[in-house]
Amino acid sequence: MNKILIVAKKEFRDGLRNRWVAGISIVLALFAMGISYFGTAASGSVGFASLSTTVVSLSSLAIFLIPLIALILAYDSIVGEDEQGTLILLLTYPLQRSQLMAGKFIGHAGIMALATLIGFGSAGLLIAIFSPHASFEELLTSYSVFILSSILLGWVFVAMAYLISVSSNEKSRATGVALMVWFVFVFVFDLLLLGILVTSGGGVGENLFAYLLLLNPTDIFRLINLSSFEATQVQSGIASIAEEGLIQPVVLFVSLLAWLLLLYLLAVWRFNKRI
Amino acid sequence: MSDTAMTDTVIQLNHVQLEYGKFRALNDISLLVPEGEVLGLLGHNGAGKTTTIKLLLGLLESSAGSVSVFGGDPLDREHAGKIRNNIGYLPENLSFYPQLTGLETLSYFADLKGANKKEKDSLLEEVGLAHAAHRKLKTYSKGMRQRLGLAQALLNQPGLLILDEPTVGLDPVATQDLYLTIDKLKQQGATVILCSHVLSGIEEHIDRAVILAKGCVLADGSLERLRAQTQLPMQIRVKGRIEENGWLKDISDSEIDLQRINGSQYLFTCPISEKVSLLKNIMAEDSVNDLEIHAPSLEAIYQFYNRHASALEKE
Numbered sequence: 215m216n217k218i219l220i221v222a223k224k225e226f227r228d229g230l231r232n233r234w235v236a237g238i239s240i241v242l243a244l245f246a247m248g249i250s251y252f253g254t255a256a257s258g259s260v261g262f263a264s265l266s267t268t269v270v271s272l273s274s275l276a277i278f279l280i281p282l283i284a285l286i287l288a289y290d291s292i293v294g295e296d297e298q299g300t301l302i303l304l305l306t307y308p309l310q311r312s313q314l315m316a317g318k319f320i321g322h323a324g325i326m327a328l329a330t331l332i333g334f335g336s337a338g339l340l341i342a343i344f345s346p347h348a349s350f351e352e353l354l355t356s357y358s359v360f361i362l363s364s365i366l367l368g369w370v371f372v373a374m375a376y377l378i379s380v381s382s383n384e385k386s387r388a389t390g391v392a393l394m395v396w397f398v399f400v401f402v403f404d405l406l407l408l409g410i411l412v413t414s415g416g417g418v419g420e421n422l423f424a425y426l427l428l429l430n431p432t433d434i435f436r437l438i439n440l441s442s443f444e445a446t447q448v449q450s451g452i453a454s455i456a457e458e459g460l461i462q463p464v465v466l467f468v469s470l471l472a473w474l475l476l477l478y479l480l481a482v483w484r485f486n487k488r489i
Numbered sequence: 490m491s492d493t494a495m496t497d498t499v500i501q502l503n504h505v506q507l508e509y510g511k512f513r514a515l516n517d518i519s520l521l522v523p524e525g526e527v528l529g530l531l532g533h534n535g536a537g538k539t540t541t542i543k544l545l546l547g548l549l550e551s552s553a554g555s556v557s558v559f560g561g562d563p564l565d566r567e568h569a570g571k572i573r574n575n576i577g578y579l580p581e582n583l584s585f586y587p588q589l590t591g592l593e594t595l596s597y598f599a600d601l602k603g604a605n606k607k608e609k610d611s612l613l614e615e616v617g618l619a620h621a622a623h624r625k626l627k628t629y630s631k632g633m634r635q636r637l638g639l640a641q642a643l644l645n646q647p648g649l650l651i652l653d654e655p656t657v658g659l660d661p662v663a664t665q666d667l668y669l670t671i672d673k674l675k676q677q678g679a680t681v682i683l684c685s686h687v688l689s690g691i692e693e694h695i696d697r698a699v700i701l702a703k704g705c706v707l708a709d710g711s712l713e714r715l716r717a718q719t720q721l722p723m724q725i726r727v728k729g730r731i732e733e734n735g736w737l738k739d740i741s742d743s744e745i746d747l748q749r750i751n752g753s754q755y756l757f758t759c760p761i762s763e764k765v766s767l768l769k770n771i772m773a774e775d776s777v778n779d780l781e782i783h784a785p786s787l788e789a790i791y792q793f794y795n796r797h798a799s800a801l802e803k804e
Contacts, residue, residue, distance in 0.1 A: 217601060220597070220600045220601055221601075224597050228586075228588060231588060232588060298583075298584045298585065298586070298587075299580050299581075299582050299583035299584055299585070300583070300584075300585060300586065302543075302548065302580050303578065303580055303583065303598075303641070304601070305546075305548055306546045306547075306548070306573060306576065306578045307573060307598070307601045307602060308570060308573040308574050308601070308602065308603070309601055310566075489548070489549065
């Protein structure tokens, strides 16, 4: 069997065995259905909303959850093997470092994709069945885009976790850095952008601001999912950029893929330098 | 064994030097290991044993000198690809994947090495883990994990086996089994590097000892050669009666030291050069019932070289 596939198979089986797939799927499905059902509670009634409305709320939640899950899943993939003595052993096998990394990525990417698909997919299906406002058409179009971009966002943060893992000498340090990275991309980056926008007194043009958002994969994910829907109810700054279509969805997807490629290649490069 | 092993010299280090930043981990190391030799690489923690091993495995690059394993540079990608199937390695402090069973772990490494499926079962049997093959590793003792580590190192019947502190965590029976396995591999023509700071028991299983300290080779040779070099005395313990007015009364003038124990036992400590003449005298005695000869142990040789090195350093 191909060496990459041997490693990928082991990682994927570990994910199933450790109940990662089941755990992530359940968490995502519960959040998706909960948000859809209770999302309109502020207006005095509860019940499944349309998939479009669900996605708008859900994408805000996915921005927190998906990166965190991906980082926790993969932050110890290299440094953890190092601590248990298996990394040095694997490196003496007829297996190149890039093959080891590729195998791990395929395994972890598979876990993220399957869990996201099962979690959000099953919730979407139930909402489409039980909500009078939802349609199967939405499920196949906009909601599919949401699931696809969620998977891609997960992969970006798996690659980010690898970069952290290969750059750390201790698992505890990798944990700290992973949490810091999550905090920066999920909270700090947007605050900084907002700060720049306010202090510059509008000096940063809308176009430039839109492109600055591409520097954060979670913002790209947000833009993809807000621009996918005509009936965007959340009128945030980002939503307006999405609505105005300053950046084409295809550019957004390519940007996420570029993030994935960049982080993955950086991780491989750092891994090759690691003693 | 693959055809890469068809060479007389398996390992060759020429004036190798290696630095970690400003710290010099290896200093002018030269070493030649012929095919089929069992070499004991000995030294305290931090002496440079593991660094030397990492060089041989192509995990580190020397800052000066050359490293050759099976006739090529282990850092050369093409050569490394060829030889890695022919090297078995047991690292120090190996704990494996706690969530996998013994068989699953060995299967994973066997697949990566392209070993056949039958070999896994026979190896588990050989290292005494067949009964625990389906148990998760988190239930394994340290000794069991070490034995599993040995099993993976033996995959594909490697021509070169590198064992880093293999007896750590092993009970006396498992330690003896490990040495028997090494003896068997030697008979099959494998070259073995046995890296250890636990010296008791290994001297009967190695052909040659290399003693490292602070990244330098302190001593290199067979035990006989090292014993001759160190001139350490040997001990002869005699049970029975020796005529006090015979050759024994002149012994105080020689280099031989005598201790009398309980009036019926004698402990002679003598230089190796005096061994034969002393034995002749003892054997000529009618009332001697038994005797034991103790050549200087590897531990004594090891301590001699380390003391010698420390003394030189102080000067």
